[in-house]
Amino acid sequence: MSSKYDFIILGSGTTAFAAACKASSLGARVLMVEQSKLGGTCVNWGCVPSKTLIHKAKEFYAAVRSAPFGINLRAEEPDYALLMQAKIKAVEDLRREHYQQVLDADERIEVLRGHGRFLSPRELQVGAEVLVHDKFLIATGGTPRSLRLPGLVEAGYLNSYSALNLPAFPASLLIIGGGVVAVEMGQMFARFGTRVTIVERGDRLLKEFDARLVALFAEILHDEGVELIYNFEATEVRREGEQVCLHGRTSQGEGDCCLRAERILLAVGTAPASTDIGLEETGVARDEGGFISVDEEMRTNVAGIWAAGDVTGPPLIAPSGAREGEVAAENMLNPAAHRRIDHRTTPMAVFVDPELAMVGISSAQARAAGKAVVETFLPLDRVAKAHVMGGRRGGFVLCAERGSGRILGAQALAPRAADLIHEATLAVRFGLSVHDLAETVHVYPTIADGLRLAAVENLRHQP
Template identity: 60%
Template sequence: MPDTYGVVILGSGTTAFAAARQVAANGIKVLMIEQSHLGGTCVNWGCVPSKTLIDKAELYFAARRGSDWGLNLQAGEPDAKILMQLKKQAVETVRKDHYHHELENNPNIDVKHGHGRFISRREIQVGAEIIPFEKALIAVGGTPRIIPLPGLDQSRYLTSYSALHLNDFPESILMIGGGVIALEMGQMFARFGTQVIILERNDRLLGEFDLRLTAQFAEILRREGIQIMTEVEIERVEARPEGVCLYSTVKGAPVGLCAERLMLAVGTSPATDGIGLDKAGITVDAAGFIETDSGMQTNTVNIWAAGDCTGPPLIAPAGAREALVAVENMLNPDARRTIDHTFSPMAVFVDPEFATVGLTTDQARLKGIDVEEAYIDLEQVPKAHVMGRLEGGVLLCCEKPSGRIIGCQILAPRAADIIHEVTLAVRFGLTVSDLTTTVHVYPSLSDGVRMAARELCQRLNLPIV
């Protein structure tokens, strides 16, 4: 290994690899320091394993749903051992093909295994070895947030990590949280036969999405047998031989619930414990996330940070983009690259899917933007009738009077794919006329975006031909 690396990166996940690849492409030696598996959270404990099981749960559920269309498919009991083995194979394949393979073929990237921590603003210690560096990127990601609850430590609780490594699906589970992870995992467990109760502190699920969409999805979950409780204040947890009991108030009334397992799905904490941020002089916010400027530089001038350890949006592709911005600014200080996550789409991989990009109507108005919105129920889209999937909708927002598209939210099958059309529109300042006059495939769910754009054109008296 070289005496000094041009760039040292803490982590080896999606964010870290994006940075290392870019540094190496500039002919500079880069070192990644990883204390666990290559690929980080997304590959090993997050996106890849969870979406593998979510996809199989959707297939399993679709077999039963087909009976409404005269498709008399018989769905037997799911085999958890086979499913978990397939999930493991998916993780190992992605790790090998997308990470190990690249390392073998890129002489400018080195990896050192072990726990890395700053001991100064220009040195990192790994075990007994001290590694000097010119510039560093912190890309250590996040970990499941654990909330302090009396009795929790004795309850064998699950997180989004450990829940993906069970040998069997539990008979019942109490899911604390009503956000992305809770809904993705809760629906997946329910479709594999687990009795699921979702416990949300606020008055509704997925507070970042429009109520017209979330209310429909809550009803979908209830029809699938999932119980949803909102305005829940949890008081304590009690381990029992047969499982766990949770004591709380729901809308002010005392409620006790028991299940085989309890899962925490209450967000993400930065994985920065023990990496010596104080030794490097790096500041963090009240939640412990590393503070950076819009160019991903920390308050220590030769250290940058990117990905989940810096806070929202907490999605892997956004972290990768942050890493590229950071590297460009490291290697070319005059570049002054910045990132604006208004242009970063995100999705919730439930069924049907949620997706969003840009500003909501309320966010736009807070910024002083005069805004108009159109909402199209999915049942107005012909493809929804072809599929027999009528729940959902498209919410499109534009600036008045120009019609410039500023945001969109979708609840529909494959919403995570559909949203990219609007992402390009938001990023490049396209108008509702641009979308309306673009020919869309028919029948397609994407046509719902065109229909919403056409409605906005009519309201604002903008061209539709």
């Protein structure tokens, strides 16, 4: 059976599907092995359902705070059942239109249902069938990481998947973690009326982002009723009737304390979805976090086996996984192609309100690499559109090479930052300078004009 395919993919999510479509466009035939729903995590349990609810929470919150602007909307209690229907519809529509319909129209791509497990580097067992091939792509994605915290399992906890399928909004929620999932989920639940506490063992949220932007966003969360607790070392979880109690200590040495809520949500990162797929039978190397090790061409250390997407580790975002899948597919079909992935120009965003987005490297990273830089911080209130929209807390950070002015990185906390970051992405990718950006005419008034203003400011400090 497997001889009629040019290669076999383990998984059918964003990464796998991108690889399959790329292979098909090059005239190849591929087989995807999938044990669950077509489309993988992003469509079914991650990006699509979470961003659907986040968007609805933003609209609901806009109605709540509209009165000071003269818009007399009344925000009634959110209808949880209708919200869940909207989430399910978005998932089902995308799975059908972006995945199933594509498969139905493409005879070069096939899907075999079942759990795939390697028996050797050349054999993949799916049910009673053994697929023999000399080229495999592992694209199984990731799963929410858990903690070995005493009492956690017994008390019961949510992760980023199950939190989107509750029968109702909880009255109170404790979130362990201070990363992307924690702040996205935290703000969403808070806007729907849940009392939210985010507990972080470090000294701030979102360590990838500029500390000034994060501090501004933390103020926004606080003003929306989200409690933020830093430097907290969780030690135990206990159930006390209808509530859970998270025991822990703070860095101030105040002794054991207990934080109580109706539910507890773990948001402590992503683990590779690589258990029980027979990796130990292949000899494929993994790093300390369990992620599959690959080179820039998405090759593993075992000839004939490639890997791409979240199963290989950061940046752990669907678009980067899709690009990795395409790179892997081209190299699998043409070993002389030597396609490479370079995530230095891969943007990322956090879908909070206002949004956070970034691309490239920070000033600290640039200096660590021996570069002399000029960094600009432009407060959002310098941007006319922010005054029009009524939200002026935020800003832009622009890092450029001293002398040449070449843009090395950019970050933003602003409305629509996830959209406007692509302008900075193109600038970083193609080596544009702050001079190029400053001289580019922007529509007025727009939030994106903040990038131009940041470039103008950066030019003033260039030698």
